[in-house]
Amino acid sequence: MNKQADPFLVAESNKSAGPIAWAEVGRSHPHESAILHVLGEATYTDDLPELHGTLHAALGLSQKAHARIVSINFDAVKAAPGVISIYTASDFPGTNDCGPIIHDDPILADGIVEYVGQPIFIVVAESHDLARRAVRKVEIVYEELPAILTPVEARAAQSFVLPPMSLKRGDAQQALQNAPHRVTGKLHVGGQEQFYLEGQISYAIPTESKGIHVYCSTQHPSEMQHVIAHALDIHSHNVQVECRRMGGGFGGKESQSALWAAAASLAATNLRRPVKLRADRDDDMMVTGKRHEFYYEYEVGYDDQGLILGAKVEMVSRAGFSADLSGPVATRAVCHFDNAYYLSDVDIKAMCGKTNTQSNTAFRGFGGPQGAIAIEYIVDEIARNLGKDALDVRKLNFYGRNDTEGRNITQYGQKVADNVIHELAAELEQSSDYRKRRAEITAFNAVSPVLKKGLAFTPHKFGIAFNVTHLNQAGALVHVYVDGSVLVNHGGTEMGQGINTKVAQVVAHELGVSLGTVRVTATDTSKIANTSATAASTGADLNGKAAQDAARQVRERLAEFAAKTYGGIAADVQFYAQQVQVNGQSIPFADLVGKAYLARVQLWSDGFYATPHLHWDSKTMTGSPFSYYAYGAAVSEVIVDTLTGEWRLLRADALYDAGNSLNPAIDIGQVEGAFIQGMGWLTTEELWWNKAGKLMTHAPSTYKIPAISDCPEDFRVKLFKNRNVADSIHRSKAVGEPPLLLPFSVFFAIRDAIASVADYKKNPPLQAPATGEAILKAVEAISAG
Template sequence: MNDRLIPPAAEARTSPSASASACGTSIPHESARAQVQGLAPYVDDLPEPRGTLHAAPVMSPVAHGRLNGVDASAALAMPGVRAVVLAADIPGDPVLASFSHDEPVLAQGTVQFAGQVVALVVADSVMAARHAARAVKLDITPLPALLTIEDAMAANSFVLPPVTVARGDAAAALAAAPHRLKGHFAVGGQEHFYLEGQIALAVPQEQGQWRVVSSTQHPGEVQHWVAHALGIANHAVVVECRRMGGGFGGKETQAGHLAVWAALAAHKVGAPVKLRLDRDDDFMITGKRHPFAYDYEVGFDDSGRIQGLTIDMMANCGWSADLSGPVADRAVFHVDNAYFLQDVVIRSHRCRTHTQSHTAYRGFGGPQGVIAIETLLGDIARALGKDALAVRTANLYGPRGATERNVTPYQMQVEDNILHELLPKLELLAHYQRRLEGVLAWNRQHKHIKRGLAITPVKFGISFTATLFNQAGALVHVYTDGSVQVNHGGTEMGQGLNTKVAQVVADELGVPLARVLVTASATDKVPNASATAASSGTDLNGKAAQAAARTVRGQLADFVAALDGCAPEAVRFADGQITSPQAVRDFTAVVQQAYAARIQLWSDGFYRTPKIHYDKVTLTGRPFFYFAYGAACSEVAIDTRTGEYRVLGVDILHDVGRSINPAIDIGQIEGGFVQGMGWLTTEELVWTDKGLLATKAPSTYKIPTAADVPARLNVHLWPEENREDTVFRSKAVGEPPFMLAISVWEALREAIAAARADRGLAGAAAAAVQMDAPATAERVLWAVNAP
């Protein structure tokens, strides 16, 4: 194994020369310069077609009620108002074409959460539409509402049936274990807070056709939903997305609502319609990360190794299924995280409440699974008075090559566990043992400020758990001037997907990166494309684009081989030249010759992820192509008088395989970590007892700012390539780093435990840290002073 770590050094961020390979180099994001200059257009920046009108939603003010009627007379009398759209105006199916088919396009009969869209107002301007929407009067008779997980569990209210995964005999293992703990805790949801809010522009075209510009992670689904609501065939709808100003999962399904509403409004008025939610309405209408609650009992030995575990995971899914099934499934798949669980019962409950329908969010249920086992291991370590890192290490899956302790509860083999090597390396990089001694010494000497230090690992499965989505298509066009255009089914939301795909295609054809242009995702280019989600954007679309480029390269190689009387395998593509044993030719010259000889200069490419299989009934099989690994060491300080705290420093060692673009990967790691830190510390969603979301603006909902980023945030990349045949032998990087922030959560709990010991508490009382996430200052203060 190459023992060299790849640091975030300045020399790793330079652009390559024209003769260098594009892959493996920190090339700037393809839109970076335009974005800095304000020249990268988003949906709301595009020139509006002549006659474009604007829509605004009319939302339910109650969480659950009988919808008796809608009085739009006052709104229709206002200046500039053209129409009000109701469920009766839907020409196709009034229920969205979602997987569960359980969500009406517009409310009718009942309303199911405060913020549900009942109608749309269409007007000449954005503000006219919004003012008029507030003038629409809804006649609603309130009904009892279920607002919490506890309410739903008591009422047996579920969007989907519960799921259980079990192995061994957990009850017997618990009975025989030398030590046992049981408890309950909860983690909150999280608002996506993308910089570009939800938006869509629907434009009627000739002969019943439609063009929809959408800020979406899934153009294919938007196409299907719009066609379904309009009662027309998919081929009559073209959906386009050049870029998003962030998505994080919030635009996987829920961008479809905006597109459908805009299209229905445009259908009624016969003109283009744009619908852009303001931030407050976006908060009220769209789903969040699923809040979870946990009941657990764990048995363990004197070393802290888990002997038996039963855990109930209860997900607040909101009022409809949306993606709650696969989100909850992935939480089940990740409750083991990096640890072998021999005797275990995992029960997953998908609770229905009268709140926003919760949806995909970075990690897609994985974080809610991982935090459960990490919290338990922290509790075990404190109960035994042991270093938590030692307890975590004792519970790891077996190392690479092991034949024992290497099978997950869902029956997938862990073949490439590098954590036995990665964790000790991070321990040295972060000076963990020295700093731990310093933390203990500090806590002995200081009464009011307590410190905590923790290392937590991540093992994250890469692939869609719904196997059918693990496919992608792409087009590569080579023009006679030697330039190259690429189109693929993925969407760019700032994560650098288009940059990486361009790097792959440039190297495949042996041309400078500047010659390669990746164009907007569109359903009339690559059909039936999967969502850009599950961290699989580069894995899937990069491979598809590579396949298309290889076909074009092969056709050019055959052409040159015929000219020079050599084997096609002897023809090389590099540095903008095509070289055979007989001659060196300019790439553009060969392309022009090939065109004159009627050689095809474009191709499609397709990729399907190999090896994966999965029984969605039993939740067993190999749902993931491979695992991405990583670990983080975080140090915090808390003020025991106020509950305020700071993250003092973070060291990360993360596995991205053979990095296509180290700078982009490091940026994803940093961003994912900080976003995960926000979920666990400051981002608190609060609903009133009437079901109204009270935290619906930046004034009340606190995402991390630059001031929250620790002054020392060191990121290192693990130096090995992916053992599986991914594009450039890279690994996915979008979601796995999010869970590295659990090290902050555990460091906070260590600091709280130190404060509790200072209060004179001893043994189990001092070790017990009862706290829900997010760990706001109030919750930290409460945990310090809890009985």
């Protein structure tokens, strides 16, 4: 990028031009909707004023895990108060499918049901309450079929939604045979409910000429557009999908909002009236997929110092009844098994188990956390087997700092060219007083028979980009109005993470105006077409670059006009602090814009960005799938009651590499939120299905997410000073998903506390989530000898 492409760099290179401190990126601006959130004025899909004649829909759900539908009697449903209409799979004029990759996921079950909670029919009534009451009056006769419920059962039955994956480098078996030491074991890591505050919802409004306008709480408006168009057998240009903001997504609204959007659209199109489909929390959790549960079997060889020489691992995920995004999730798990460690000889297998449960989907981290936690568990075992501090073993296995060490190529063949894990870990080790606290905790445990403290330091390396190369693209529109105000539209969706704030900062910075001058409008498929999902931590990277491209074009036109009007050279014109510096004169930005309009200068532009240098061979599982890596590390200290299994996080120190942060305040908030959410996954959030295949943890009363009381009183989060090697937007780094790996330190601190019961000489068989019951089982296991 040349200096003319960044007004801040221009000012920096020419101090006489003006204050070099001016910038709108890199500053801690509040979230653009913060005040609206506090006042309750931020509108979500259910807050939109309902048009006259709006009807409400509800879904009729399967009560069996796997069965053939023998008969359905709707008589009582039709007779229920307020019922307008009923729809089944046969009513879709197009394709009854909402699978994002493989078309194996019906919108409504047709003849066969494959999990408890699968939607079978739609009831439309005059109110939300009447629709919900009516669906429960249906009479369905089932012929039950055998059901597979766990990933272990799926592997035994060779029941998979996709062919198994395999990645090998070197000769893992030979390395294992030659290794002085070996560790083998099994690990189970549970899934996680996204538990967004705003549930799944779509509001479909029929428009002229077979059109449909759908307000949908979704991370992927373009995919909703495609699914609706295919389901209704109409062109995509007849479907407009709009999303101003979501009350959380976390991946749960990437693909799985499609079912709700299609169902509402079918009813609205047929009845020619607006239809809203809003999921009750219980129905939402019963219908939708979650983070993939994983089961692992591993064998690793290592030397006397703890250096890993060879590793074999087999992972099986609970995919659910259909493929959904299980393939990309498994791929990312394979690519993140190394985490921050160089593995010379590996044999990694991943299987997506087909089970008669909800079809699992994207969740913050998208398989990365499931891949990385396995190697962290293994390193933790190696350290304890050798009687070493786990941090020393981790540091020994880190990727090398440079080419000469020969330890900077991942198992899938990508060069780790931006490695800062050594420096970052050293900084956190010192700032957290890790060594001193380790000694203090060991001394405490020696004299405390019941309450045990634990400490753990865990790092992460997380790749940024979509696994599928073509998804790494984005578009944007920038409009400058005659009063100097700026309107931006881009393909990303706002789910609370601050993407609109960051994109507005980028545009304001590019045009040299204040952030208050820029407004970002709702994501809309009629404005930006063919967008990618706001996922994979790429939202600000992709859409920020696209918006920057659009703003740059407008700025360059204004610079040319200014030079023609006031003299000088366009390349020397500078934009900052609401002023335009041209040929020794300072012109208010709004004044220049007004004059440019009269001179018929185009004051709007589209922008586009495609991430360069990405390639991936899914057959060999090799290539360079990531634009760059985001690094981080955390230290957690816990105290565990070994008689009850209760525990508390006393202190957490986190250091995260956000590159040149676009907005430090928002980024720190994202790290804090990811830490607590990841801690919930690994400690309290337990999904449980009964023997009949029904999810029993489907409400806040039975599913425990972290609360404010679970947050540590001493919570220290800092951003690591760094500059992205890759040409990302202003050399920043993504901050959505990677910090969810930081609370690995909580899980391993709990394991460390349990290990002290046996004087740190045994590896506690602790599984995740580390609930009170799991902690007690692990304590009993190592106490029993």
